[in-house]
Amino acid sequence: MSRHHSALVTAALAMIVVVAMTAHVVWRDRQTTIAQMEALAVDMAKVVESHVLHTTKGADIALHQAAAVVDAAGSLEAVRSHPYWYRLRDALANVDGGETLWLFDVKGDAVVGAGRQQDRPINIADRPYFQAVMAGADLVISPALRSRLDNRIIFIIARPIRDWTGEIIGVASTGMRTEWLVNFYALMSFGLETTVTVFRTDGEIVARNPDLASQIGKNNRNGPLFQEQLPRSPTGVYWARSMLDGKERLAAYRLIPDLNLVVYTGIDSGSVFAAWQSRSLWFVAEVALTTILVLFLLLWGAGMIRREHLVQKRALEAEGAARQLDADLHQARRDTLTGLPARGLFLEIAEGLRRSAKKKGAILAFLYIDLDGFKGVNDRHGHEQGDKVLRTVAEIMRRTTRDGDLLGRLGGDEFVICLSGHAPDVRAVATGVAARIIKEVRDLDLGVGCSIGIGLTAEDCDDLACALHLADAAMYRAKKAGKGAWSIHEPAQEPCLSCNSEMVA
Numbered sequence: 234m235s236r237h238h239s240a241l242v243t244a245a246l247a248m249i250v251v252v253a254m255t256a257h258v259v260w261r262d263r264q265t266t267i268a269q270m271e272a273l274a275v276d277m278a279k280v281v282e283s284h285v286l287h288t289t290k291g292a293d294i295a296l297h298q299a300a301a302v303v304d305a306a307g308s309l310e311a312v313r314s315h316p317y318w319y320r321l322r323d324a325l326a327n328v329d330g331g332e333t334l335w336l337f338d339v340k341g342d343a344v345v346g347a348g349r350q351q352d353r354p355i356n357i358a359d360r361p362y363f364q365a366v367m368a369g370a371d372l373v374i375s376p377a378l379r380s381r382l383d384n385r386i387i388f389i390i391a392r393p394i395r396d397w398t399g400e401i402i403g404v405a406s407t408g409m410r411t412e413w414l415v416n417f418y419a420l421m422s423f424g425l426e427t428t429v430t431v432f433r434t435d436g437e438i439v440a441r442n443p444d445l446a447s448q449i450g451k452n453n454r455n456g457p458l459f460q461e462q463l464p465r466s467p468t469g470v471y472w473a474r475s476m477l478d479g480k481e482r483l484a485a486y487r488l489i490p491d492l493n494l495v496v497y498t499g500i501d502s503g504s505v506f507a508a509w510q511s512r513s514l515w516f517v518a519e520v521a522l523t524t525i526l527v528l529f530l531l532l533w534g535a536g537m538i539r540r541e542h543l544v545q546k547r548a549l550e551a552e553g554a555a556r557q558l559d560a561d562l563h564q565a566r567r568d569t570l571t572g573l574p575a576r577g578l579f580l581e582i583a584e585g586l587r588r589s590a591k592k593k594g595a596i597l598a599f600l601y602i603d604l605d606g607f608k609g610v611n612d613r614h615g616h617e618q619g620d621k622v623l624r625t626v627a628e629i630m631r632r633t634t635r636d637g638d639l640l641g642r643l644g645g646d647e648f649v650i651c652l653s654g655h656a657p658d659v660r661a662v663a664t665g666v667a668a669r670i671i672k673e674v675r676d677l678d679l680g681v682g683c684s685i686g687i688g689l690t691a692e693d694c695d696d697l698a699c700a701l702h703l704a705d706a707a708m709y710r711a712k713k714a715g716k717g718a719w720s721i722h723e724p725a726q727e728p729c730l731s732c733n734s735e736m737v738a
Contacts, residue, residue: 247527248524248528251520251524255516255517255520258516259513259516259517262509262512262513262516263506263509263513266505266506266508266509267483267505270425270483270500270505271470271483271485273425273500274470274483274484274485274498274499274500275470275485277427277429277485277498278468278485278486278487278496278497278498279487281414281415281429281431281496281498282487282489282496284414285414285431285489285492285494285496286489286492287329288329288330288409288413288414289374289390289492291327291328291329291331292328292330292331292390292407292409293372293390293392294327295324295325295327295328295331295334295407296334296372296390296391296392296405296406296407297392298320298324299321299324299334299336299394299405300392300394300395300405302317302320302321302324303336303394303402303403303405304397305317305320309336309338309344309345309394309402309403310344312336312344312345313344313345318345318347321334321336321345321347322334322347322348324347325347325348325407328407328409329413330409330410330413330414331348331407331408331409331410332348332385332387332407332408332409332410333346333347333348333382333407333408334346334347334348334405334406334407334408335347335405335406335407335408336394336403336404336405337357337363337403337404337405337406338402338403339367339401339402339403339404340356340358341356341357341358341359341360341363341404342354342355342356342358343355343356343357344403348408355381355382357381357404357406360375360378360389361375362374362375362389362391362406363391363404363406366391366392366393366401366404367393367401367404369393369401370393371392371393372390372391372392372492373389373390373391373392374388374389374390374433374439374492374493374494375388375389375390375391375439376388376433376437376438376439376449377411377438377439377440377441377445377448377449378449379449380408386411386445386446386449387408387409387410387411388408388409388411388439388440389406389407389408389409390406390407390409391404391405391406391407392404392405392406393405411439411440411441411445412440412442413440414431414439414440415429415430415431415440415441415442425500425501425504425505426500426501426503426504427498427499427500427501427504428441428442428443428475428480428482428497428498428499428500428501429441429442429497429498429499430442430496430497430498430499431494431495431496431497432453432458432459432494432495432497433493433494433495434488434493434494434495435452435454435493436452436453436454436455436456436459437452438451438452438453439494444478448477448478451477453475453476453477455476456473456475456476456477457471457473457474457476458473458484458486458495458497459495461473462486463486463488463495467487467488467490468485468486468487468488469485469486470483470484470485471483471484471486472484472502475499480501480502481501481502482499482500482501482502483499483500483502483505484497484498484499484500485497485498485499486498566578568641568642570620570623570624570642571623571624571627571642572627573627573630573640573641573642573648574639574640574641574642575641575642575643575644576641576643576644578641579639579641579643579649579651580697582639582651583597583639583651583697584697586639586651586653587690587697589653590653590690593655594655595653595654595655595659596653596654596655596656596659596689596690596691597651597652597653597659597689597690597697597700598651598652598653598654598659598660598662598663598687598688598689598690599649599650599651599652599687599688599689599700599701599703599704600649600650600651600652600663600666600667600670600685600686600687600704600719601647601649601685601686601687601688601701601704601705601707601708602626602630602647602648602649602650602670602683602684602685602708603646603647603648603683603684603685603708603712604622604626604646604647604674604681604682604683605681605682605683605684605712605716605717606680606681606682607619607622607646607681609680610622610679610680610681613680618679622677622679622681623642623646625677625679626648626674626681626683627640627642627648629670629673629674630648630650630670632673633666633669633670633673634650634652634666635652637653638650638651638652638653639651649701649704650666652666656689659689660687660689660721663687663689663721664687664719664721667685667687667719668719670683670685671683671685671717671718671719675717682716682717683717684708684711684712684716684717684718684719684720685708685711685718685719685720686703686704686705686706686707686708686709686710686711686719686720686721686722687704687707687719687720687721687722688700688701688702688703688704688705688706688707688721688722689703689721689722703722704722706722707719707720707721707722708720710722
């Protein structure tokens with residue numbers, strides 16, 4: 234091998250190595266990016282979960298204190314007096330994110346409140362959270378809703394007020410700022426497009442950042458989170474498209490069963506891969522420029538010695554091309570497993586048989602053979618056993634055909650035989666060969682059988698593709714009839730495809 238040729242081979246190998254290494258580095262960086270984004274989403278979900286637990290615990294303590302104030306005052310109405318009202322106000326002051334603390338009677342009418350616009354009369358009897366508390370729920374967290382005081386978006390945490398007998402005499406509720414749960418933690422996104430949402434386990438939205446105003450009243454119970462992820466595990470990470478806004482995200486979630494809440498944190502897919510795409514483009518560009526420079530230098534050096542090796546190069550190229558051509562022709566024309574002609578060589582030889590038969594006034598019969606149960610042999614015993622079956626079937630075909638008959642393997646477990654003769658003799662020969670092959674394959678006891686379709690060239694059409702199509706159609710009829718049988722397709726049963734196309738034209 235000349236030094237010039239060696240340089241080219243070396244350059245090609247170096248190029249392959251560079252491309253492979255570049256692809257590997259980019260792929261590894263992508264996997265690392267996904268892992269980092271998953272870890273970030275999980276960490277955000279954990280922090281939000283901790284904050285939700287802390288916030289609801291503080292609110293629940295305040296609601297218990299409100300109930301204790303009612304107990305100390307002796308009635309709901311008595312809490313209106315200043316000493317008790319101050320205690321109610323102090324309880325609200327200890328609620329992080331709380332705006333109001335209200336006491337309602339069993340009819341839903343406001344009795345006393347602390348916080349914003351506490352003197353405005355309101356009734357909440359129609360609110361689902363009030364109805365749930367009155368039905369016996371111990372602690373209820375409502376979805377996000379519009380406040381009847383000032384139309385602000387809040388969510389409610391409520392629990393019953395009971396007398397000494399345990400009977401419900403009212404409801405204590407605190408109005409919470411939705412942004413208190415999610416806005417601060419959205420800052421953890423580090424420039425990424427993120428979504429932080431707190432759901433109830435019925436799919437209702439309690440808090441969300443961003444764009445809560447447009448999501449109020451929507452329910453996510455039919456989304457991937459509630460339909461696919463939560464039934465599998467109380468925590469997890471997954472990719473999915475949100476049914477709320479249609480965006481695809483890498484999301485983490487955590488179920489808080491004691492509160493019937495689910496914390497969800499998502500990173501938009503475009504944002505997940507933005508930095509990776511930028512890094513990859515720069516890296517690929519740098520590698521490409523470096524590779525081009527190196528290749529230019531190698532080609533320039535190879536050009537310096539091209540003249541002295543030109544004749545040798547051409548001879549080696551011609552020799553290599555000839556070897557490659559021989560290899561390609563052998564591969565295309567012979568099936569390496571069975572030694573039978575492959576499709577290309579089979580059709581070429583069959584065309585010669587067709588011309589010869591036409592001169593003699595004979596016709597051709599094609600036997601289209603397909604093995605039954607072959608896939609099961611491969612699945613149960615492996616491809617080595619499958620190859621053994623194919624070679625055995627090919628040998629049976631050789632034994633059951635005449636010296637002048639043409640055998641071929643079309644691919645997979647499909648074989649074909651071409652017989653030549655005068656009608657009706659060729660028909661009898663074809664059906665006899667088909668019956669013998671079916672019997673011998675069945676008698677092998679290798680777990681396979683075969684179905685055979687027979688197609689004959691018509692007197693007015695000797696198109697090979699048409700005959701093979703008819704044989705293939707007959708084979709499928711044999712399979713539908715129960716397999717392990719042969720079926721012959723007469724030319725009169727179906728018009729010739731080639732003739733039909735010519736007539737239509």
